[in-house]
Structures are given as structure tokens and as C-alpha cells.
Amino acid sequence: MHEKSAPTMADVAREAGVALGTVSKVVNGQPVGEEYRAKVEEAIARLGYQYNSSGRALRIDQTNTIALIIPNTINPYFALLVHHINMALEKRNYRMLLCFTQYDQSREMEYIQMVRQNRVDGIIALTYNPDLVIPDDIPFVTIDRFFSVSVPCVASDNFGGGWLAAHKLKELGCRKLGFIRVGSTLTNEPSKRKDGFVAACVEMAMPFEVMALEDGAPFSQFEDFLARHVKNKKLDLDGLFIGTDSLAWQIIHVLQRMKLRVPEDVQVIGFDGIRMFGDLEPVVSTIVQPVQEIAEACVTTVLSKHLSNVPSLICLPVQYLAGGTTKDS
Amino acid sequence: MHEKSAPTMADVAREAGVALGTVSKVVNGQPVGEEYRAKVEEAIARLGYQYNSSGRALRIDQTNTIALIIPNTINPYFALLVHHINMALEKRNYRMLLCFTQYDQSREMEYIQMVRQNRVDGIIALTYNPDLVIPDDIPFVTIDRFFSVSVPCVASDNFGGGWLAAHKLKELGCRKLGFIRVGSTLTNEPSKRKDGFVAACVEMAMPFEVMALEDGAPFSQFEDFLARHVKNKKLDLDGLFIGTDSLAWQIIHVLQRMKLRVPEDVQVIGFDGIRMFGDLEPVVSTIVQPVQEIAEACVTTVLSKHLSNVPSLICLPVQYLAGGTTKDS
DNA sequence: GAAAGTTCATGAAACGTTTCATGAATCAAT
DNA sequence: ATTGATTCATGAAACGTTTCATGAACTTTC
Numbered sequence: 001m002h003e004k005s006a007p008t009m010a011d012v013a014r015e016a017g018v019a020l021g022t023v024s025k026v027v028n029g030q031p032v033g034e035e036y037r038a039k040v041e042e043a044i045a046r047l048g049y050q051y052n053s054s055g056r057a058l059r060i061d062q063t064n065t066i067a068l069i070i071p072n073t074i075n076p077y078f079a080l081l082v083h084h085i086n087m088a089l090e091k092r093n094y095r096m097l098l099c100f101t102q103y104d105q106s107r108e109m110e111y112i113q114m115v116r117q118n119r120v121d122g123i124i125a126l127t128y129n130p131d132l133v134i135p136d137d138i139p140f141v142t143i144d145r146f147f148s149v150s151v152p153c154v155a156s157d158n159f160g161g162g163w164l165a166a167h168k169l170k171e172l173g174c175r176k177l178g179f180i181r182v183g184s185t186l187t188n189e190p191s192k193r194k195d196g197f198v199a200a201c202v203e204m205a206m207p208f209e210v211m212a213l214e215d216g217a218p219f220s221q222f223e224d225f226l227a228r229h230v231k232n233k234k235l236d237l238d239g240l241f242i243g244t245d246s247l248a249w250q251i252i253h254v255l256q257r258m259k260l261r262v263p264e265d266v267q268v269i270g271f272d273g274i275r276m277f278g279d280l281e282p283v284v285s286t287i288v289q290p291v292q293e294i295a296e297a298c299v300t301t302v303l304s305k306h307l308s309n310v311p312s313l314i315c316l317p318v319q320y321l322a323g324g325t326t327k328d329s
Numbered sequence: 330m331h332e333k334s335a336p337t338m339a340d341v342a343r344e345a346g347v348a349l350g351t352v353s354k355v356v357n358g359q360p361v362g363e364e365y366r367a368k369v370e371e372a373i374a375r376l377g378y379q380y381n382s383s384g385r386a387l388r389i390d391q392t393n394t395i396a397l398i399i400p401n402t403i404n405p406y407f408a409l410l411v412h413h414i415n416m417a418l419e420k421r422n423y424r425m426l427l428c429f430t431q432y433d434q435s436r437e438m439e440y441i442q443m444v445r446q447n448r449v450d451g452i453i454a455l456t457y458n459p460d461l462v463i464p465d466d467i468p469f470v471t472i473d474r475f476f477s478v479s480v481p482c483v484a485s486d487n488f489g490g491g492w493l494a495a496h497k498l499k500e501l502g503c504r505k506l507g508f509i510r511v512g513s514t515l516t517n518e519p520s521k522r523k524d525g526f527v528a529a530c531v532e533m534a535m536p537f538e539v540m541a542l543e544d545g546a547p548f549s550q551f552e553d554f555l556a557r558h559v560k561n562k563k564l565d566l567d568g569l570f571i572g573t574d575s576l577a578w579q580i581i582h583v584l585q586r587m588k589l590r591v592p593e594d595v596q597v598i599g600f601d602g603i604r605m606f607g608d609l610e611p612v613v614s615t616i617v618q619p620v621q622e623i624a625e626a627c628v629t630t631v632l633s634k635h636l637s638n639v640p641s642l643i644c645l646p647v648q649y650l651a652g653g654t655t656k657d658s
Numbered sequence: 659g660a661a662a663g664t665t666c667a668t669g670a671a672a673c674g675t676t677t678c679a680t681g682a683a684t685c686a687a688t
Numbered sequence: 689a690t691t692g693a694t695t696c697a698t699g700a701a702a703c704g705t706t707t708c709a710t711g712a713a714c715t716t717t718c
Contacts, residue, residue, distance in 0.1 A: 055674030384704030
């Protein structure tokens with residue numbers, strides 16, 4: 001709009017006294033005679049030439065852009081994911097087209113239309129729309145949600161993480177456990193955190209309770225749930241596994257208001273492994289998702305041309321990390 | 330790459346039995362005879378036509394894309410900014426090209442080159458590179474940092490915020506104040522938080538101390554600073570104004586470890602107004618930046634064609650918001 | 659009813675790139 | 689010295705869009 005018509009390859013060719021195609025080869029690093037290359041490079045420098053990616057995209061039908069569809073960046077786990085996916089893309093000379101759905105199902109569908117216009121080379125999506133239609137003509141990778149064998153899904157080992165949390169809590173001396181999460185309607189990979197937790201409890205003959213806040217239900221239901229479990233000033237649950245670190249933070253604040261001490265009275269393990277502000281402040285003990293590996297897996301998968309011989313579910317290992325909310329800290 | 334050659338305008342024209350230019354007009358909402366419009370729209374629907382934005386961008390030399398250059402999305406304030414800027418752009422049918430500098434000065438310069446290739450229609454940048462060269466042929470807007478009258482800068486009223494914080498703390502009964510921040514080398518708009526604070530203290534004849542952590546210095550210097558101010562189990566500062574909410578969180582944790590009670594022993598006010606996980610958990614009392622208005626201002630400014638009659642410093646009002654770290658909570 | 663004016667669909671040109679058939683120049687082989 | 693093979697710069701064509709000069713089909717006016 002404002003640009004004073006940037007120089008084109010034709011300008012460079014004229015300046016260098018060389019053919020248009022030769023400039024193209026130089027710019028793309030294809031073999032060109034030494035003296036020609038020198039002349040062209042000099043002309044490029046002199047004119048400050050930068051290639052026009054629209055022209056390129058139009059010609060080769062490839063935009064070097066991947067769309068990332070995600071609810072927001074406010075949730076620190078999403079923010080981390082966005083960050084690492086962008087870095088993984090940048091390393092491969094791709095750009096990221098970021099789309100925030102804000103958990104709005106209609107937006108999710110609109111975005112899929114929109115990124116089509118932009119001819120993105122692929123889509124990475126973390127969505128909650130239960131009846132999302134996945135285009136079959138664009139490479140599509142999902143995070144944390146399995147659709148079908150033809151749509152690769154990247155997730156961490158949620159089941160294993162739940163399992164691990166239960167075992168850790170037992171190891172740390174807990175006698176009765178609780179599992180707490182929000183949003184229970186949609187079945188996705190993170191739902192398996194509960195499954196792994198429950199399986200481990202059953203296997204260990206460990207008593208446990210499950211509390212899930214329905215979508216949209218008031219947060220106070222958690223407080224009621226916890227209050228119900230107070231027996232003579234103590235919680236009768238001495239270990240809590242909580243669906244996400246964000247929720248764990250909130251629950252811990254509730255516990256503090258109830259004058260219950262963490263980890264003395266009740267130990268807490270979250271899930272995700274987010275570090276709030278660097279590694280300085282005390283932090284929730286957690287099951288860490290390998291965000292960087294997840295990002296890498298998404299990117300390599302979405303960029304692999306032949307999506308046929310790619311695994312349809314990429315499951316990455318999680319780790320337990322002691323923070324300040326368990327007795328091993 | 331994978332796409333089975335999506336239909337073009339020519340295809341639509343053929344399908345509708347109509348000229349190419351007519352299809353273009355319909356797609357762009359220009360006046361077209363009713364019967365023609367109907368035929369074209371039907372053909373578009375039948376073929377599932379989506380226009381190719383590369384072709385369009387090439388022709389009209391406009392990409393409908395704005396670059397946002399920012400350190401990261403991990404810092405919750407940046408995450409919020411990214412979110413609102415994206416929303417403001419989307420409302421106007423623009424896309425966001427996101428660039429994370431990670432506080433790396435060379436990256437900041439590289440990005441400016443990179444987004445040039447992409448022929449973005451403008452750049453919004455929040456950077457720390459002291460000798461950044463601002464291109465004069467692309468609309469450029471900075472956040473929180475003033476370069477020159479020809480480069481519009483959007484910021485909140487940092488001076489006023491510092492002033493307000495000092496006055497609030499006095500109003501809340503404090504007798505001696507402290508100001509704490511990190512990274513003191515670069516002078517930018519947020520530096521004025523201190524100036525406003527100091528000016529207010531001087532005006533009110535309120536004793537105060539300033540502690541700034543040099544870039545890269547260990548965090549423990551804050552702990553030393555605070556420890557030095559403990560006189561018989563009390564801090565001799567009973568009000569702290571802290572440069573950002575993130576830092577405030579960390580400082581509060583330090584205070585708790587020192588067995589000092591917030592707000593009973595010392596009241597704390599931060600700056601930014603980030604809400605960590607929704608509005609549920611107890612929160613730092615703070616000077617709230619109007620993030621959404623900041624985002625809107627950036628976007629309208631960068632998109633205004635005639636950058637000549639645009640103010641060179643857009644300063645937006647801040648607000649005090651009581652949280653759990655002052656006695657008015 | 660003819661001339662002048664108006665409306666509006668038409669299709670070719672142009673945007674900046676990549677690609678590929680062409681042919682000039684060089685080299686190797688006899 | 690002549691032919692055949694090889695290398696490699698050349699420049700036209702094509703990608704999908706917007707724009708604009710053209711002219712066909714009307715409408716208005718006297």
C-alpha cells in the first residue's frame with residue numbers, strides 16, 4: 001500500500017545485465033555460473049531486493065504457511081504450545097497463521113474456510129467442536145483429540161500421566177485420593193488422564209473420588225465438594241490429582257482459604273508442566289507434557305508430504321516433576 | 330501442495346456461463362446485474378470456490394496481513410496483547426503474522442527483513458533493541474516505546490499509573506514505600522512508572538526507596554534487598570509498588586517465605602492487570618492497562634493510510650483495581 | 659424514429675514469480 | 689578440422705487475481 005514499488009526480479013536482471021531466469025536461480029540457490037552469480041548478488045544488494053512471496057506462492061502453489069487453530073493464548077499451556085510451534089515452523093522457514101477460536105464452535109468452522117482462502121500448506125488444530133468437518137485436501141494434524149486414522153493426532157501420554165500421578169501420590173504416603181477436572185462433556189485425549197488415574201487406583205486398591213465440573217457450572221461447586229470432604233478440620237482426601245495446572249492453582253487457593261495446608265494436609269499434583277513466570281516462584285507438582293516435542297511432532301507431521309505412512313496417533317511420554325505441593329519438594 | 334487444484338475464477342466463469350471479470354465483481358461485492366449475480370453465486374456454491382489470496386495480493390499489492398513483533402506469548406501480558414490485537418485485526422478482515430523475538434536483538438532485525446518479503450501491510454512492534462532501524466516504507470507502530478515523531482507509539486499512561494499507585498498506597502495508610510522493577514538499561518515508556526511514582530512520593534513528602542534489578546542479575550538480589558529492610562521482624566517498608574504483575578507475584582512469594590504477611594504487614598500494588606486463570610483466584614492489586622484499547626489503537630493506527638495526521642504518542646488511561654494484596658480488598 | 663447518452667458484461671493485460679524448451683557456447687572425441 | 693555431446697543463460701508462458709478500455713444493449717430525448 002505505502003511501499004514505493006519495491007524492486008522486482010526484472011529490475012535486478014536489468015541492473016545486473018542478466019536474464020530474469022538467472023536471477024530466479026540465484027535467489028533460489030540453484031547452480032549458476034560464478035560470474036553471473038556475482039553480478040546478480042551485487043545487483044540484489046545494490047537495489048535492496050527482497051523477493052515477493054505472493055508472486056512465489058501464486059506460481060508454485062505453496063505459501064509456506066501453516067495455520068494453527070487454538071482457543072486462545074491466555075491459557076499458559078496454549079501460550080507455550082503456540083510459542084514452540086512457531087519456533088518449530090520458523091526453523092523450517094514456515095510462517096504461522098494464528099487463529100483463536102475462543103472455544104466458539106462456529107468460529108472453528110469459519111476458520112477452516114478462512115485459511116483455505118489463504119491456501120495454507122497445512123492446519124494444526126486444537127479444537128473442541130464435537131462435529132468438526134476435517135477437510136481431506138489439506139494436511140491436517142490435531143492436538144489432543146483423535147478423529148480418525150486418516151487424521152494424525154499428537155498428544156502426550158495422558159493415560160500414563162494419570163497412572164503416574166496416582167502411583168506418585170501413593171508413594172508419597174497418601175491414603176485416599178481425589179481427582180478433579182472441568183469440562184466433562186467432550187471425550188478427548190486429556191480425558192484419559194482420569195482413566196489412567198482410576199485404573200491405577202483400582203490396581204493399587206487405593207480408595208478415590210472423582211469430581212468433574214460440568215461445562216458452565218459455577219466454580220463454587222468445587223468449594224462445596226471440598227467442604228463436604230472435611231472431617232474434623234481435615235480433608236479426608238490426602239492426595240489430589242487435578243486435570244490441569246491452571247485448575248490446580250485455583251484449587252490450591254481454595255484450600256488455603258479453607259485453612260488447609262499444602263502439602264502437609266493434602267498433597268496436590270497437576271498436569272501440563274507450565275512455569276508461570278520463569279522458574280522462580282514456587283510451583284505446582286505436576287505431570288509435565290513435553291511441549292517442545294509435541295510442537296515438533298505436529299510440525300514434522302503436518303509438513304510430511306505423504307501423510308499415508310505417518311502414524312495416526314503420536315503419543316509422547318510425560319514426566320513427573322516435583323514442585324512445592326507434594327512432600328518430595 | 331496437496332490440494333487437487335482448487336477451482337479458480339475462470340472455472341466459476343465457465344460454469345456460470347459468464348465472463349471472468351463478472352465473477353471478480355461478484356466476489357468483491359461490486360454492482361452486478363441480478364441475473365448474473367445469481368448465476369455466479371450458484372456456480373460458486375456448486376464448485377465450492379474460495380478465492381486465492383496470493384493471486385489477489387499479487388495483483389493489488391496488498392496482503393491484508395499485519396506483522397506483530399513481540400518477545401513471546403509466555404508472559405501473560407504479552408499473551409493478552411496478542412489476543413486482542415488478533416481480534417482487532419480479524420474484525421477488519423486482516424491476518425496477523427506473529428514473530429517472537431525472545432528478547433533477541435538480532436532476531437528483531439531479521440524479522441523486519443522477513444516480514445518485508447511477505448509484503449505485510451504494516452508492522453506493530455514491541456521491541457527492546459536500542460538501535461532498531463525502522464523502515465520508512467511500511468506503516469510502523471510501536472508499543473511502549475517512543476522512537477520519533479514519525480513513528481506512532483501506543484502506550485498506557487505509565488507515569489500516571491505510577492503516580493496513582495503511590496497515592497493509593499498513601500491513602501491505604503502506608504508510611505514508607507518501595508518501588509521494585511527489573512531491567513533498567515533501556516529507557517522506554519514503562520520506565521515512566523517509576524518517574525510517576527517518584528514524583529508522587531516527592532510531592533506527598535512520602536519516604537521511599539527504589540530497587541532495580543539490572544538485566545541478567547540474579548533474582549536473589551531482590552531477597553537481599555528485602556532482607557536488608559527487615560527491622561525487628563517487620564519490613565520497614567509497608568507499601569510496595571512493583572513494575573509488573575508478574576514480578577509482583579514473585580515478590581509476594583518471597584515475602585511469604587520471609588513470613589511477612591500481605592497485605593497486613595506490607596501492601597503490594599503491581600502493574601498490568603493480568604488475570605491469571607479467569608477471574609477466579611485471588612489476585613494482585615494492580616494498575617490495569619487497557620489492553621483492548623491498546624490493541625485497537627495499534628490496529629487502527631497501523632491501518633490508517635495517511636500516517637501523517639496521526640498522533641505520534643497515543644497514551645491511554647490506566648485504572649487502579651483492588652485485589653487481595655492491599656487492605657481495600 | 660433516429661441520435662445521443664447510459665449501463666454494464668466482456669476479456670485482455672498486468673502483478674512477480676518459477677519453469678522449461680530453446681539455442682548459443684564450450685568441450686571431447688575422432 | 690569436424691562432429692557430437694554437454695553446459696547453461698535465455699526469455700516466454702503460466703499461476704489467479706483485479707482493472708480498464710471496449711462495445712453491445714438498452715434508455716432517453718427531441
